[in-house]
Amino acid sequence: MQTIIENLQKHFQVVSYHQQRENLGFLIASKEVAVGLITHLRDYEGFAHLVLLTAVDWIEDEHFQLTYLLHHPEKKVDLGVRVMISRENPEMYSIHHLWEQARTYQRELREMFGINFPGSPDVDKPFILEGWEEIPPYRRDFDTKEYSEKTYFPRPGRETHDPAEYMKKKLYPNE
Amino acid sequence: MAKLNDILSPFTAWKHVVREPVTIKDPLNREAADRYRGFHKNDISECIGCGTCESICQNAAIDLVPVEGVDTKDGDSGLRPRVDYGRCCWCGLCVDVCTTNSLSLSNEYTWVDEDPDSFRFVPGAENKSWDNREKGYKKPGNGYELYNPKREAMEELEPEKRDQSFIEIVQGYSKEQAEQEADRCVECGICVATCPAHMGIPEYIKAIRNDDLNEGLRVLYDTNPLPEICGRICTHKCETVCSVGHHGDPLSIRWLKRYIADQNPAEEYKKILNTENLQPTGKKVAIIGSGPSGLSAAHYLALMGYQCTIYEKLPAAGGMMRFGIPEYRLPYEQLDKDINYILSLGVEIKYNVTIGKDITLEELHNQYDAVFSGTGLHMGRSTRVPGTDHPKVYQAVDLLRDIVLGKEVPVEENIVVIGGGNVAMDITRSLARLQKQKYGKVGVLATSLESEDIMPADREEVIEAREENAVIDPGWGPVEIETEGDKLKGLHVVKCVSVFDENRRFAPKFDEEQKKFFPADMVVESIGQGMDLSYLPEAFKEQLDMDQRGRILVNDDFQTSAGWLFAGGDIIQGPDVIHGIANGHKAAMGIDKYLSEK
Numbered sequence A: 001m002q003t004i005i006e007n008l009q010k011h012f013q014v015v016s017y018h019q020q021r022e023n024l025g026f027l028i029a030s031k032e033v034a035v036g037l038i039t040h041l042r043d044y045e046g047f048a049h050l051v052l053l054t055a056v057d058w059i060e061d062e063h064f065q066l067t068y069l070l071h072h073p074e075k076k077v078d079l080g081v082r083v084m085i086s087r088e089n090p091e092m093y094s095i096h097h098l099w100e101q102a103r104t105y106q107r108e109l110r111e112m113f114g115i116n117f118p119g120s121p122d123v124d125k126p127f128i129l130e131g132w133e134e135i136p137p138y139r140r141d142f143d144t145k146e147y148s149e150k151t152y153f154p155r156p157g158r159e160t161h162d163p164a165e166y167m168k169k170k171l172y173p174n175e
Numbered sequence B: 001m002a003k004l005n006d007i008l009s010p011f012t013a014w015k016h017v018v019r020e021p022v023t024i025k026d027p028l029n030r031e032a033a034d035r036y037r038g039f040h041k042n043d044i045s046e047c048i049g050c051g052t053c054e055s056i057c058q059n060a061a062i063d064l065v066p067v068e069g070v071d072t073k074d075g076d077s078g079l080r081p082r083v084d085y086g087r088c089c090w091c092g093l094c095v096d097v098c099t100t101n102s103l104s105l106s107n108e109y110t111w112v113d114e115d116p117d118s119f120r121f122v123p124g125a126e127n128k129s130w131d132n133r134e135k136g137y138k139k140p141g142n143g144y145e146l147y148n149p150k151r152e153a154m155e156e157l158e159p160e161k162r163d164q165s166f167i168e169i170v171q172g173y174s175k176e177q178a179e180q181e182a183d184r185c186v187e188c189g190i191c192v193a194t195c196p197a198h199m200g201i202p203e204y205i206k207a208i209r210n211d212d213l214n215e216g217l218r219v220l221y222d223t224n225p226l227p228e229i230c231g232r233i234c235t236h237k238c239e240t241v242c243s244v245g246h247h248g249d250p251l252s253i254r255w256l257k258r259y260i261a262d263q264n265p266a267e268e269y270k271k272i273l274n275t276e277n278l279q280p281t282g283k284k285v286a287i288i289g290s291g292p293s294g295l296s297a298a299h300y301l302a303l304m305g306y307q308c309t310i311y312e313k314l315p316a317a318g319g320m321m322r323f324g325i326p327e328y329r330l331p332y333e334q335l336d337k338d339i340n341y342i343l344s345l346g347v348e349i350k351y352n353v354t355i356g357k358d359i360t361l362e363e364l365h366n367q368y369d370a371v372f373s374g375t376g377l378h379m380g381r382s383t384r385v386p387g388t389d390h391p392k393v394y395q396a397v398d399l400l401r402d403i404v405l406g407k408e409v410p411v412e413e414n415i416v417v418i419g420g421g422n423v424a425m426d427i428t429r430s431l432a433r434l435q436k437q438k439y440g441k442v443g444v445l446a447t448s449l450e451s452e453d454i455m456p457a458d459r460e461e462v463i464e465a466r467e468e469n470a471v472i473d474p475g476w477g478p479v480e481i482e483t484e485g486d487k488l489k490g491l492h493v494v495k496c497v498s499v500f501d502e503n504r505r506f507a508p509k510f511d512e513e514q515k516k517f518f519p520a521d522m523v524v525e526s527i528g529q530g531m532d533l534s535y536l537p538e539a540f541k542e543q544l545d546m547d548q549r550g551r552i553l554v555n556d557d558f559q560t561s562a563g564w565l566f567a568g569g570d571i572i573q574g575p576d577v578i579h580g581i582a583n584g585h586k587a588a589m590g591i592d593k594y595l596s597e598k
């Protein structure tokens, strides 16, 4: 893995590298170099397989983190490429031309996080949500509980108790 | 017009009737993966019904409900989580946050039933086939907690910097520290029942989190008019039941209270607490004793518009908070901050007046509409072993009082303290400081009947006493104080093998073979205090309902059988400051009720 990274650093600016396990590492690349770097990993280093593409909402730091997890079938190692994109302008270059299945991931990210991948086929088509009108639900500022409370009605017969209130009623009702 | 196809198509569906269904019965009856998240399990003997699982569930799938056979008691609400599987998405957040680690998910995921209501049940209380399954999802061990299990450390003065003076040891939290600590609270409110004053603990911790310390102060004063004091020296029973304490350090509730009080300037209290204009009722209440119970009663009565006068035997207010608790634990400045605010509400204190001597109880009864008595426990008890009548044998409470009064206190080079409670630690550590000032070294030893593991003193008191070079040698029973004329030689002790009998009654047993002698020039007894009710005239006492042990009996309003006389604090319940506060508050409401009905 180390030689791959050293090799990579000759061609691309890699911000940081972190070896999590013997067969798994993560690097951070800028939005501008990421697609080139991933292409290089696929075509010259043998990372033939895109395992997944996913995102994390670092709301406090005002960015989304994209993770492209790549697998090397011969060496049996995984490399994660992380890219930070601003929350304000959540847009990333598409990689559907590298892997066909990337378009599905990108559609999902578009729907769940509101991250756009211009040029990715069908990226604006609803993925699993139908008629969604709220902010994208995987964004951390989406209030899941509030949404579920207003959308799904409780079955009749439900009741709950506040522990402190209930203890007062049971243990010191007259105070 | 409808197309022909539209009309026919429902019939074309019929052709599927004979086809194999797409969904198939699980042919292998396969078990799910080892860490699959299936139906919940709950160890309901570990669960405390804190409801944190309910609060975190983003699908509102959990209700807290009473469960047959589970009692509500200190530290346990008696409620247990009931899961509605119509809403559960199996995310496992409830497992990750569970404060007792009682909740988990089994890897069972198949279950067929025609009654939708059966998919709503209390895991652990209603038997299910997966209850004993090992496999499934549990909270991943250390490092995965959703709240910080570690308490924010408190800065303390180093032993070398504190052992010669009475300056405060505990430094208090900074804003960052207090907010970090407050952030650990899961807001379950289990602690509220255990606090004798039932303070709004989660609410004031929340105020710290929201950086709204004025609101915090208002929450404190709802139930406790001595927050600077309690924020320092409260026995903090609340912390013993904190749900976060089950797998981590309990919240530092006491220090958080202190933080709120410390941050609010005294000059602004009246504005913040909205007590600038109180409506007088024209009625008057006399209070005997300015300890926490008397002060608390005065505070709440003053808020309700009663004119209160406190009669205090000593030249300063606070009772044992001033004349018992040493200054290094509770600085006078902070004590006065709380007391002066109460006085600013129009409460008057008459110092150096002893009821029963300077003024009789009868006179108070005639001059006031009601009387509250909170006279406390001030008479030191003696071990009564031979030698205790020697002039070099002292009572801890007398010495502590004299230190505060600025009187000359006898400080010999070698001192033995008898007692293992907090009062014993207070006198030991106070004398150690005075010895260090006088002789440059410490020569004090404390010994108690109780062995180290059952010593009643707080653990940190023992540790800190040792850090200050006092010797603590527990597990010995005093036999005799050896004296020679006006000189004291020391204390003879024998090993104490047990303190209580099977019924938890005090019945110490000794091994006379194991003896020890502690040489000393002075002995201090600190084995408890008794009350002095001599201000109650004999004839009156005979009419008053009292128990066999000579304690005054009161009802839920802390009202005695005399009607006009209320009582609280150490003479009724406790002994600690927070019980005094709670009693005083209830008595104030009782007096209001009594005078409104009169």
Ligand SMILES: Cc1cc2nc3c(=O)[nH]c(=O)nc-3n(C[C@H](O)[C@H](O)[C@H](O)COP(=O)(O)OP(=O)(O)OC[C@H]3O[C@@H](n4cnc5c(N)ncnc54)[C@H](O)[C@@H]3O)c2cc1C
Binding pocket: B233, B234, B235, B288, B289, B290, B291, B292, B293, B294, B311, B312, B313, B314, B318, B319, B320, B321, B324, B325, B326, B353, B354, B355, B356, B374, B375, B376, B377, B397, B400, B422, B423, B426, B535, B568, B569, B570, B571, B574, B575, B576, B577, B578, B580
């Ligand atoms: C050394 C020591 C350390 C302690 N440490 C702690 C601690 O860390 N935390 C804690 O919670 N508790 C502590 N306590 C216990 C706590 O101080 C008491 O429980 C509490 O002060 C009792 O309050 P009270 O209102 O009943 O009366 P007290 O505080 O005892 O006050 C009674 C007042 O009444 C006055 N009085 C009595 N008789 C008369 C009379 N006839 N006329 C006029 N005035 C009279 C007394 O002078 C006194 O001021 C400690 C006690 C001692 C002795």
Ligand code: SF4
Binding pocket: B056, B057, B058, B059, B060, B061, B062, B083, B087, B088, B089, B090, B091, B092, B093, B094, B095
């Ligand atoms: S698994 Fe998730 S959805 Fe189900 S009860 Fe627990 S927190 Fe709620």
Ligand code: SF4
Binding pocket: B042, B046, B047, B048, B049, B050, B051, B052, B053, B054, B080, B081, B097, B098, B099, B100, B101, B102, B103
């Ligand atoms: S969080 Fe755990 S301890 Fe608290 S009520 Fe839920 S299952 Fe019980």
